[in-house]
Amino acid sequence: MPINIPETGQKRVVIVGAGFAGLKLARKLKDSNCQLVLIDRNNYHQFQPLFYQVASSGLEPSAISFPLRKVFQKQKNVYVRVTQVTDIDPANKKIHTPMGYVWYDALVIATGATTNYFGMEGVIKHGIPMKSVSEAVYLRNTLLLNFEKAVTLRDRKELETLLNVVVVGGGPTGVEVCGAISEMKRFVLPKDYPDINFDLMQITLIEANPHLLHGMSKESGEKAEYYLKKMGVNVLLEHRVTGYDGKTITLAEGEQLSSETLVWAAGVRGQVPEGVDPQYMARGNRIKVNRYNEVEGLDGVFAIGDIAYMETPKYPNGHPQVAQVALQQAVNLGDNFQREAHGKVRSQFEYQDKGSMATVGRNRAVVDLPFLKFSGAFAWIVWMFVHLMSIVGVKNRLLVFINWVWKYFTFDQSLRLILRPSKKAQERPL
Numbered sequence: 380m381p382i383n384i385p386e387t388g389q390k391r392v393v394i395v396g397a398g399f400a401g402l403k404l405a406r407k408l409k410d411s412n413c414q415l416v417l418i419d420r421n422n423y424h425q426f427q428p429l430f431y432q433v434a435s436s437g438l439e440p441s442a443i444s445f446p447l448r449k450v451f452q453k454q455k456n457v458y459v460r461v462t463q464v465t466d467i468d469p470a471n472k473k474i475h476t477p478m479g480y481v482w483y484d485a486l487v488i489a490t491g492a493t494t495n496y497f498g499m500e501g502v503i504k505h506g507i508p509m510k511s512v513s514e515a516v517y518l519r520n521t522l523l524l525n526f527e528k529a530v531t532l533r534d535r536k537e538l539e540t541l542l543n544v545v546v547v548g549g550g551p552t553g554v555e556v557c558g559a560i561s562e563m564k565r566f567v568l569p570k571d572y573p574d575i576n577f578d579l580m581q582i583t584l585i586e587a588n589p590h591l592l593h594g595m596s597k598e599s600g601e602k603a604e605y606y607l608k609k610m611g612v613n614v615l616l617e618h619r620v621t622g623y624d625g626k627t628i629t630l631a632e633g634e635q636l637s638s639e640t641l642v643w644a645a646g647v648r649g650q651v652p653e654g655v656d657p658q659y660m661a662r663g664n665r666i667k668v669n670r671y672n673e674v675e676g677l678d679g680v681f682a683i684g685d686i687a688y689m690e691t692p693k694y695p696n697g698h699p700q701v702a703q704v705a706l707q708q709a710v711n712l713g714d715n716f717q718r719e720a721h722g723k724v725r726s727q728f729e730y731q732d733k734g735s736m737a738t739v740g741r742n743r744a745v746v747d748l749p750f751l752k753f754s755g756a757f758a759w760i761v762w763m764f765v766h767l768m769s770i771v772g773v774k775n776r777l778l779v780f781i782n783w784v785w786k787y788f789t790f791d792q793s794l795r796l797i798l799r800p801s802k803k804a805q806e807r808p809l
Contacts, residue, residue: 382479382480387456390412390413390484390485391413391414391483392416392484392486393485393487394415394487395419395474396490396491397417397423397424399702399709400489400491400684400706401417401489401683401709402450403710404489404710405457407713407714410454415457416460416481417447417460418464422447424445424450426444426769429770429779430510430514430515431559435562436523436567437792437794438778440515441778442782445770447459462478466652466654467486467655467680468654469679469680474654485679485680485716486679486680487681488655488666488683489684489686490650491650492647492648492649492685493508494648497645501622501624502641505625506547507642509556509642518642522544530572535579536637539637540638542580542581543636543637543640544580544583544638544640544642545628545640546641546642546644547585547641547643547644548646549591549593549614550592550644553591553645554584554591554592554603554737556644557607557739558606562740565610565611566790582612583612583613583638585615591604591607591614594699595735595737595747598752599737599746599747599752599754603737606740607739619631619632623641649663659674659675661697662697665687668681668687670691671715671727672728683705685704689728693729694730703732703733711726734747734748736758738759741759742756742759743755746758
């Protein structure tokens with residue numbers, strides 16, 4: 380059975396995924412003469428760069444999430460459907476979902492990336508990823524529940540294992556999580572839990588590369604390492620995790636660390652729906668596309684964002700899986716759809732690197748621009764401004780700004796709530 384979507388006679392563009400790439404493309408085409416069907420497992424867009432602030436009780440999930448239907452309230456040609464794609468049928472130009480099938484003239488896969496555990500079963504079972512708002516809330520709950528349990532313990536070894544936090548992956552997410560938890564340990568937790576000796580709590584960042592922030596300059600990585608060490612974070616470079624049983628982390632070097640909280644931010648892999656033939660796949664479980672983001676060999680199928688693997692002279696091994704690539708590919712594909720509609724020649728995608736940045740904590744950030752690299756308080760202000768302007772929704776920006784101002788002047792966060800779904804809610808099928 381087909382999903383109930385009106386037959387309008389317009390060209391139908393189905394977009395799977397409402398992350399940076401999918402949402403940008405839908406907004407680009409919202410006033411075009413085509414029917415847009417936006418499919419996502421959630422009814423909201425989530426701002427991934429600030430997941431770590433939700434995890435560290437700095438922001439509420441609603442502050443970095445925005446309802447998809449609200450984005451397109453005034454667009455009559457956009458249809459949002461909350462479901463998952465179970466199979467793609469390129470031969471018949473259909474996608475299948477638990478609700479039924481949807482036919483398309485053009486299919487855009489923008490499903491993004493998910494966590495790559497590199498086949499380690501123990502990490503899959505016990506590690507905490509950071510690829511969604513719900514996972515960020517889970518980490519927040521885990522940390523707070525650990526602190527509540529810690530006040531009941533007497534054994535020092537057991538207490539240390541419970542309090543210790545180990546973050547694997549020295550990219551922006553790992554660096555920012557460590558910085559945020561370090562600030563919690565210093566400014567917030569001693570006031571909430573005066574009967575816990577937080578000198579026993581160790582925060583450790585493990586990175587396999589020679590410096591942090593591997594996608595940024597060496598100078599920025601070294602500066603981030605300096606900031607973290609100054610904040611009391613243990614930084615282990617050129618170390619690799621080989622196993623985890625829920626309490627003990629084993630490193631390739633033979634060393635072991637004790638912790639009940641392992642945050643896994645070490646790698647990503649493409650999140651590809653079923654039905655895409657392996658011949659169209661590249662390393663990292665990404666879909667191979669040409670310079671127009673077409674999946675060659677599949678008529679009318681495109682891929683953009685983290686899921687797309689495109690080789691260009693400047694990027695012979697594919698583009699970095701960052702938001703700017705996703706946004707620029709979405710804009711270029713949207714322009715190409717409109718050019719085709721008017722009989723014009725399409726343009727090839729060429730990524731324009733506008734720079735990258737990461738924050739480590741209060742008044743500490745690093746910024747790499749094509750023409751300039753800087754760090755410190757000014758970099759922190761630039762980081763805040765760029766991220767604030769990137770959030771969808773004026774209300775969300777205001778909420779985030781108020782929370783940031785409050786935290787800056789009070790050295791506190793007021794959102795330390797343990798929110799767990801009921802058993803009935805967990806069992807209810809989506």
